Amino acid sequence: MRQVIGSGTPQDKAPWREAVARILSRHGNERGELIPILQNVQAELDYLHREALEEVARALRLSMHDVYGVATFYAQFRFSPPGRHKVRACLGTACHVRGGDDVMAALERRLGIRHGETTKDGEFSLERVACMGCCALAPVMVVGDEVSGRCTPSKVDEILARYGGGD
């Protein structure tokens, strides 16, 4: 890590900063530690935000953009805070065959976001998953813990309405 002598920039003591510092101190400064570090940061902060990535990049002496490039390569990382209701749409084989894409398109249209994003009011976040393990119900979507099978675009409206969203 780089050494700074004398007055640096004053550090604010946001809780996330302490969490990131704690994670960084557990890992070495090698580039190979990057993915485990990102996983731990996401576990603590729920998502990877810009300041956290900058902090990680600084510690590993990498470019922030490089770190972001690595993180976006993997589907497991998210870059916006999860919404109060986590909406997941399945695009696995069975759901794909049964029209999962249409369900996803309807969700994106109704919520006004793309998958991987969160609505402005923080109520809904949308993710794509590969299989929910209930292929007989395909196409499947899940809000929070509630699984809905045999979804259609019109059914999407009904489900979202129950959670106060979708208009």
Place this chain on the structure above:
Amino acid sequence: MITIDGKVVPFRPGQTVLEAATEAGIYIPTLCSHPHLPPFGACRLCLVQIENVRGLPPACTTPAADDMVVRTDTEDIQRLRRSILRLILSEHPNSCIVCGERELCEKYNVCPTKAGRVTGCNLCPAKERCELRRVADYLKVDDVGYLLDYHNYPLERDDPFFERDYNVCILCGRCVRVCEEIRGVGAIAFTKRGHGTKVGTSFGISHLDGGCQFCGACVDVCPTGALSARATKWHGKPEKKARTACTLCGVGCAIELQGRWDRVMDAIPHMDGPTNQGQGCVLGRFCIPPLFNSKDRLKYPLVRKEGSLVPVDWDEAIAEAAKGLKRYEPGDVDILVSPNVTNETARMLHRLSKDILGGARIELDSQFDSLALAASRSLTGCAGSTGELSAIDRADAVLVVGADICLTHPVLRVRLNRARARGAKIIWLGPTRDPNDRLVDILVPEANYLEVLAGTLKRLASSAKEGFDALSGSLDGFTGFKGAADISEALRGKRAVALVGRGIMPHRPKATLTALWDILVSTENTSGLLLLIEGNSQGICDAGIVGENDVRRDAKALYVTSSRAEMPEGAEFVVLQAPFSSKLVERADVVFPSLGLPEESGTTTSMDGHVQEVRPVSKGPGMALADAEIVSRLVAGLGGKKLDMTTAQLGPRPVRQPLSRLYPLGVLGPEPSASPAPASPNFYRGTDIAEKVADLTVYYRYRGVIP
């Protein structure tokens, strides 16, 4: 020896098959490899057949070996390459590449067609330099066979200097690699994956926000039209090219100027420049055309008549200037030399002051440069750096003192990055506005740097063998600063380089230089490099002009070749010779319009002593003349013998004396001197470059360099 296509060719150890073939003049198509970059092996177009090697290995990543037998163009290979190129072209607008009417279209439809979106070569600014087209021609691809999968990414045009259209990007990765591996900046990366892969910044932020330094290296390595310089992208094919030496800072990068319509249209770093090795910076790469094609160029000689300046012909202007200067005693005349004129002009100005005007005072107009050159001459007997920039390539430790390199000498970052990659320690004392400073191992912010420097030098001095007692005594009171121990440890007994910049100006610059030179630079294996701010300060100093740069307040007549000069109140008669209009014009009695960098001939000297030729690619505006010609006419007007370029040859540079003496050392202290450095870091002939180049203003405002 290696056999390629039946030809037995030599190779050097470490060379790849591709490099051996290229040197032997054998073409192997490639899109991702580039002479500046380490092998990558992404595009798979350079696949070759090697006897006794399974499959078709890529030539760019396969080391050449003795007795290797390589075939580069069998029908099998070409068929495979064609398939690969078709896949690449399936995501790149390709109708013009495979169009049957291409030859006629290009012959009769030569005008560059401006368009927002590139949907074919006829709408692409990179048509003349596109490598994709060259490879497609070589492989004779006349049908892509896939429907075009156009990404429909938005055009990225909100950043200064260059524009990005990732719809024509082929993901060769050259831009990402040059930014990270050569420049050490990493302002872009591959984001996402698979079909969604795109070169970009984190969270899609702007390049300004993301720490880009706008050096243009990515634009220069891009094989397609994805990246293009905004100011020049539609200028088409250059009519003229000339290799010259940039004088927008002291490094003296070799650049290739491109000209058209008698104007400079582009400037690209030259591959084998001794000081820049193919790299450039925001100033040399992007600022030359807008600066020298600026509407503020002076076009006609002007003479003040009844209070206002009126255009006249050269004879009248010269006669007027000569008449005016003759009215004054030599002691009342000051000549102020711009640090951007050529060696020849400087030499002639020197002759003018000494022989023709009988001893007029002559000064270099650059605060830091003249101070540093004068101080180094008094220390070593030879003004200037004690080594070349290449010393950085051999150093174990690089000490940067008061040099905000990312603003004043951006190209040096390339060498620093290379040194760091080798494992050298980079120690940075003083200001840095580099938003991406992961280059630095030990950083001492400006507020603390003087104490830490003094503490470091004291530690180094007291551990030196002999003769430093007096010196270390004078540094008493500067011990025990946190970090000084680490820094002196990193420097002690190592091959080190000290880079000293204008950031020392507010803090007892002479004492700092003296202490650094006597304690650190005098040791074996250590070089001290003066980061001269301006283009040809070293050359002008070598021509015999260097002083303390305080225009004498009682000068009555001034002959200035720099627009920055502060006018003494008492100046009665002012002759200004400059390429740009400025406030100074209002004070001038005679104005000579002179040529600028892309129009000039002669030589300049880089800050580490390389004398390089300056060659013109364009004509000056209006009646502007070369500085040397103007001086020569003025000499004739003053009744002297006409000087010409051949009489302006430079003598040999003095030989540097070993540092052996100790200087009474002023104690380093935080007390500011009266002359803070100007806010703007880059000048040409006294004109603030950021003032003339709108995109540079945007960049510097964003970084908080200028208000």
